[in-house]
Amino acid sequence: MTLATAVHEEIALRLAGLDQRYTRLRRALVETMGAAGRPLTIPEILTTNPGLSQSSAYRNITVLIEAGAARRVAGVDDHGRFELAEPLSGHHHHLVCGTCGRVADVSPSPRLERALAEAARAAGDEQDFVVTEHRFDLVGVCAECR
Secondary structure, X not given: OOOOHHHHHHHHHHHXXXXXXXXXXXXXXXXXXXXXXOOEOHHHHHHHOOOOOHHHHHHHHHHHHHOOOEEEEOOOOOOOEEXXXXXXXXXXXXXXXXXXXXXXXXXXXXXXXXXXXXXXXHHHHHOOOOOOOOOOEEEEOOOOOO
């Protein structure tokens, strides 16, 4: 899957706002994350980009995060996973395997999204807090680990 030109243009603008360039390497990282359909660990990113060093991957992912183009997704293990930021990839939630740590994207149905928004609003109201977004992860066991 190749990302839309508009996504790359938006990322280039975000990076330019930090006086950073949208290099060939950063573009490759963005393409890798966009094509995966789920958050990836650095070792998974390196498998897809064999010429990339681990330190370059971390350094460039950090810049993409600072620009708001990528985000870190917490799993149940010690591995950070990375994906494109929601404004670029679309709103979604995660299924997290408590055994192997794999994280999969799941697109919410309108019914689920309404229920989550209402639950977030209720939780915010109880604490005098305005919720501006939500993230929802379901932890269980994936098919491979069952």
